[in-house]
Amino acid sequence: MNPGRSIRLFLVDGQPNGLMTAEIMNWTGHVITGPRTKLKELVQRPECDRTGIYFLVGPDPDNSLRPLVYIGETDNVGTRLQQHNKPEDKGGKDFWERACVITSKDANLTKAHVKYLESLLIRDANEIGRCKLRNGTNHEYINLPESDKADMAFFAEQVRTVLPVLGFDFLRERPVPSGKNKKQAPSADAESPRFVAEVPKYGIKALGQEVNGDFFVFKGSSAREDWVGVDDGYQGLYHQLREDGVLVKGEGGLCRFATDYAFSSPSAAAAVVSGRSANGRVHWKDESTGQTYGEWQDQQVSQVTSEGEAEQEQ
Template sequence: MSQGRSIRLFLVDGTPNGLLTAEIMNWTGHVLTGLRSKLSELVQRPEVGRTGIYFLVGPDPENTFRPLVYIGESDDVGKRLKQHNKPEDQGGKDFWERVCLITSKDQNLTKAHAKHLESVLIARAGHIGRCKLVNGTAHDYSSLPESDLADMASFAEQIRTVLPVLGFDFLRDTSKPVTPAGDTSASESPVFTLEIPKHNLKARAQEVDGEFFVLAGSLAKATWSSNSHSSYQALHEQLLEERSLVPYGEGLLRFAVDTMFASPSAAAAVVSGRAANGRTQWKVDGDGHTYGQWQDQQVSYIT
């Protein structure tokens, strides 16, 4: 099993919708996040006047499955956030509803460090594809001493660890973990299959560390059923746009890569081209038990 970690969360005003800070043991980073409606309180905090990076996050009206994200840096984050809060015709940004900023507790994060982190995280978010970046192309700020580059790689990894805990998933990897032979640190399920004989369609999936992946080479319907209205239709279209799904014969698509889904039902819907119950549609390859039955067995075996 992988080693556990401690993250210290603090509700600044004692309410769940107020400002929140987060720290990881033995990490010099300090995280502060809050709603835009709390910006007047946030910019009064001392850490906001330091050098750091920040994330502006809001809904994408064209895609409910991915947020809009702007990644920035400043040697005075509070001042920059005030600028972003202005109306768009005055140079501000309207889309964001939440802000998250990362500074350093020992104040050793320099402007060069922040620019490098901004560049790395913009590139990473673009590669992962969990959000639509409001930024343009990331600039390359790699002209740091070798020791600083190593420090910033570690700093960025800690950021990627803490953000999902706070509800920001756009830096969390979507690729299926590769488990070396004999390594038991990753928890893998058996392979599940979903078949639609009428369309000569078969998909394979696996649950790894709690994430549900449809495996590369699996097939899916190319069109969405006109009789089935589901929010997963937008996800189906998004995967086509990203080329995770590519044309394969008449009326079919093929998964070009292992693709992560939020749930078995989301995966089953995209494969079937209609709303579907993944707990009953996915079946253990070889024995016919449904995903739901298999999951129940895992709990029942615990004494």
């Protein structure tokens, strides 16, 4: 079990949709984020006069399921953000709706540090695949002493920790199912058991497992070749997975998963496998016991509740 973390959030103007700062105990980094409509107030902040990295985030018009992101570095964040606020034909960027600025409270981040950080984070964003980057080709920056590289690796780790708390999910690493070749008994503290989803009429069979809040469908699982349900959000996800090569042409008129893929919910996974909307709490069944996902989850909650009541009685 991972240790807990304390993150201090502060609403600068008292509004949840305004400027917000974030800090982590024992980390020299300082984060401030806000909507583009608050750019005037943002660039007046003292943090924006420092060397730092920044993220510009907006919707992807070609895919509503992921954001467009630009990752940059500069000696003066405020000046750079003003440049990005210009119209596209004058060297600015039109797509972004929110900005996130990361600097150091002790002002010890140098130009070399932030160039290295930018390189690390662009690489991470590409590998994780939760967003579409507006950056051009990433030039790996390696001109940094070994000790500084270690410091920046730690700094980047804190950035990856705090961003999802602020609603930016694109650097959140996808968990990896460690026990997909094992049949595990349900446990409140362990990974879930393996689940199977089948559509016998079409010969569809998929295997999955819940890991750290994501629901994985394993490589080699089959899925319907075409989307046959109504036009909803999962249809967009289905076609995006086809386009990205996660779902590829398989045998017997079906698709197959070319890699393990993490879905946000069992229902999203069940819909892609079935080619139509599906209730994942019912569709997925424990490979060993035949319990539905919903029954298994309810058992976990009931078990914890019973243990808590027993402890109170002692």
